[in-house]
Amino acid sequence: RYDRFVMFDPETRSLVRIGSGIDKVYEENNKNFQPRVGIAWDPFGDAKTSVRAAYAILTDQPVTNVVTPLTSNPPLATPLTFTGPVTFANAVTVAGLAGLAPNTVDLGFNNAYVQSWNLNIQRELGRDIGMTVGYFGAKGTHLRISRNINQPINGVRPIPTVSASSEIRPGAPLNNIVQIEGTGNSSYNALWLTANKRFSRGFQFNASYTFSKSIDYNSLNSQGIVVQDSYNLRGSRGLSDFDARHRFVISGLYELPFRGNALIEGWQLSTIVQSQTGNPVNIVVNNAGFTGTNNTVRPDVTGPIEILGTPNRWFDISPFVVPVGRFGNLGRNVVIGPGFNNTDFSVIKRTKLTESQLIEFRWEVFDLFNHANFGQPGRVVGTANFGQITNTRFPTGDSGSSRQMQFALKYKF
Helix, strand or coil: CCCEEEEEEECCCEEEEECEEECCCCCCCCCCCCCEEEECCCCCCCCCEEEEEEEEEECCCCHHHCCHHHHHHCCCCEEEEEECCCCCCCHHCEEEECCCCCCEEEECCCCEEEEEEEEEEECCCCCCCCEEEEEEEEEEEEEEEEEEECCCCCCEECCCCCCCCEEECCEEEEEEEECEEEEEEEEEEEEEEEEEECCCCCEEEEEEEEEEEEEEEECCCCCCCCCCCCCCCCHCEEECCCCCCCCEEEEEEECCCCCCCCCCCCCCEEEEEEECCCCCCCCCCCCCCCCCCHHHHHCCCCCCCCCECCCEEEEECCCCCCCCCCCCCCCCEEEECCCCEEEEEEEEEECCCCCCCCEEEEEEEEECCCCCCCCCCEEECCCCEEECCCCCCCCEEEEEEECEEEEEEEECC
């Protein structure tokens, strides 16, 4: 509103205030075209089989944290360095100006969009049971990604200082320059199998299995710089952080067939079972000197990576070697972490008081078998916990972290 955005312009190598030299953080466009088309076909004319297909283009609205880092650039914020005691009264004189690490946004930033398509067949197998098999795919384009446009080349930064002609901090030494741009992409392909039984004869269930693969350059918009080489984004193409090759979920409810009086009727048993394979782990080395960014360079691998599968040593760490003065040969997200298995179970008693009133008692058990769902192993080569698991997948108290029970009494009217 008051021109309080300042960005680094790579072309002029200067800090420029939006509204003075540059009109907008990035140019707007009219690419938000979102067509959708779908078909449904009953091939046998018996209302028991349905073939469906669909295609859509979906655009994304950038979130505000694309531009808010620009408020931390000079002169709106002035980084200082100091040693020894410092107070508000003498901070400016005691502390010296630190090297700048400005934030910027690509002037050609493009809207992200996703193409989504599917083909599935649904068949009624019985009076109350239906099954679906389908292929689902998606392709993300112009996805948001962050990179260091001042990454050292042979130890030398390509933009060593702010231009002498810059109106803001001319000649100031430059460190990393984090640029947000729309140059990422992704792909997703999956086979889905589902079976569903409507409630009848006191029983219902829904089961699904997914066999999928997701690939991208980075998996979270706001996670900062994660690519190994900011000049070679494709070199970080690999499995998505959230990729889970196999996932199975089943939920069901069974109403016990007891009848006679209010004490023995109205009992229900319910369960939800989830099981999936692990998510990828990106193995890195703690070396900021080569690229300017910690935990982005990947190591060399000298042999097969053996998964040992224990918390003390999830994988064999011996094949990993820290490269010297270059990028490692290990791909992104090659190692797969622990899977996830969880069973929730509940006992429900429903007692009718009148036609419009009832009391419901619930005993719910989360992680019924107290299965240990481990978090990801340490991923930084050379650290004490490299290859070790030191936490569970979810914090204590969350579903899936450990066995928990709760009781509830509800009055419904």
